[in-house]
Amino acid sequence: MGTALIVGAGPTGLTLACSLARQGTEVRIIEKSTGFQTSSRGKALNTRSLEVLGDLGLGDRLLAAGRTSLPFRKYFDGEFVADSDPVATAGSAPDSRYPFGLFIPQWRVEGLLREQLAGYGVEVELGTELADFSQDEHGVTAVLTDGRQITADYLVGCDGGRSPIRKRLGIPFEGSSDPEQAMVCGDVEVEGLDRGVWHQWFGAEGALLLCPFEDSPKWQFQAAPERDASGAMVEPSLESFQRIFDRYAGLPGVRLHNATWLSTWRVNVRMAERYRVGRVLLAGDAAHVHPIAGGLGMNTGIQDAWNLGWKLGHVLDGLAGPGLLDSYQEERLPIAAWTLNLTSAALATINESVRTPGVGLEAGRTDDLTGLGIDYRWSALSDDRLAGPLRAGDRAPDAPLESPEGVGTRLFDLYAGGRFTLLSFGCPAPEIGPAVRTVAVEAGPGSFRDPDGHARRAYGVERDALVLVRPDHHVALTVPASDSGAVRDYLATLGR
Missing domain, CATH: 3.40.30.20 (Phenol hydroxylase, C-terminal dimerisation domain)
Incomplete structure (x- = not known):
């Protein structure tokens, strides 16, 4: 029985760890942060991700922790326009148990995955940072920042868009960035708004979105950034969020408070040239980053892990030869390219459409966002x-x-x-x-x-x-x- 070392304990790394541990594979998962992240970040699972996590035993707990329907309340230039529910027409279908997506913050998904992983006797090793690694035909030696070493048969980098593992491998991260096309994000508490809908203000200047979470006082805040007199972006803060809200919403009685996550998101459309070098592999944001339109970031990483998990488990268990791992890149790299194109087109459509009264985020929705239509017909495994x-x-x-x-x-x-x-x-x-x-x-x-x-x-x-x-x-x-x-x-x- 072989061993796997996973670097990064976000949704991608945790899904992969659960998949391997369930197969009986010896797995370790390390995370450089000293505590588990509590920010919302990704906020929805699509239908295919629900099938994946349902197979891992999380289906009922996920449904209990999120919401399958969240009406959109749209405003234009501060005035109410309409309510709509993009999933209201979704019904049961014989070919899928989940004919809907699920609104759920990323921290809650990660918590349920850690709980599932602990059931296999595996815990995330917090405060454990990779400093370097080497590999040969027998395995991988990982060196930690505290000098300790971990030996494993394979190493998987699930360490984010700035992936040190990808950089250490020298793999080009090809694509483009637009630092001026940005959005400020955060988790805040809001007094005076209906928690039963996702509030979306649109206008000539851009958009402000406030999305509530089930059984939590938190809302996710997303908006075009505030700019100073010189045109430079203002760093996100609770005060800048309140000014943005007052400008877009015009509701003086509504106050934001207790901001626990403040971030600036910039458009990056990039993917790794390769997903594997010998015994080291990449998954999730370490392999690809793309616009947030369509909410595919967390989902694509989970589905990378789902594709890789059974293959790595079969190789480590001796049920398949190591050549099986070549099919991971063969199958998932084209999906990443498709995702980059899909989300870039959706973002462009949304940016244009939200300047029209009554048109909102639905403008960027397609059936492809469910993930059910993804296939690997071109694969050597087919x-x-x-x-x-x-x-x-x-x-x-x-x-x-x-x-x-x-x-x-x-x-x-x-x-x-x-x-x-x-x-x-x-x-x-x-x-x-x-x-x-x-x-x-x-x-x-x-x-x-x-x-x-x-x-x-x-x-x-x-x-x-x-x-x-x-x-x-x-x-x-x-x-x-x-x-x-x-x-x-x-x-x-x-x-x-």
Whole structure:
């Protein structure tokens, strides 16, 4: 059994640590800060991230800690325009348990991930900073600032947009920055505003957004920065936030107080040229940064970790060859490029649209923001031999089923746990081995039932067929039911 060292205990590092620890991999996660961060930062999980964290066992706790619906209250030049609810039309769907996103501050997501990780006996090592590292064909040696050393088989840098690990590797961080296109952000308490809506003031000068959080006195403040007489940006402070609020909102009875996070965000659109150098890998903001439009920052990092986690676990457990790790960059780097383009376009649309009365943040929304449409059809791990509507590399849809005992369940409940799953439609599931769970659907006595045909329709299966699903819920292989040998061959050569 190998070991992994994760540097950085934000959502990306914690998701990766949970994924590895659940697989039984020895993992350490270090964080240079002496305390856990309490600022909101990212404030929403999209549908795909909810599926990911739900698989890790956090679904119900996340839903209890956030809110699935938050109406937008829009103003223009200080006057109320309209209320709208972008997710009001979302309903249940057979192919996803979460047909919505979740408004939840990043600190709360991190707390629940740490709680889950502690259940595996792993704690974040606070106040532990990486000073340097070296690697050879046998592993990685990390040197801490206090002189201690940690040896591991692999090192993963989840250490943010300024990643010292990326810089130490000499990996270019390509893209552009616009320091003049900026936003001030913070967490404040507000007296005199309705906490049931996200207040959004727009006008010719820009925007002010105040978003409340569930079961917390805090609101997230976002606005165009205040500028002095020379045109220079004023550093964020409670006093500058109050002046900005008074200028945009014109509500003299509303006071801001107890600011606990003050920050200036500037537009950076960059991505790492590579995600892996030998035994060292990058994930999350260390690998890519992009505009905040669409709220994809925290989500993209979580989904990086989800893609990497099962692969690194399989390599460390000897279930796959080290070549499997090459597919991490192959699959996730194009997704980062797509995300940079999507969020840059959304930000440009929002910047233009908010100058029109009644138009707000919805202008930058697309269905792509759910994350459900992300696929890896181009990947070397995708082997499609049925050529149906659902292709190898696509996200494997969820669907309701009925167990052999007549109990309702869902495919994603059967997929959970970090293993491959072989779906056998219309025929008994072949024995593949202990590393693969098998699920026979409508294959006679003892199989799962698909009473409404949701599973067959979702997977585009008309005849008897086998569908191999990866631990991250993407389709690996589709073959006719008679070709179980192809499944064994796929797994035997994985990453080798």
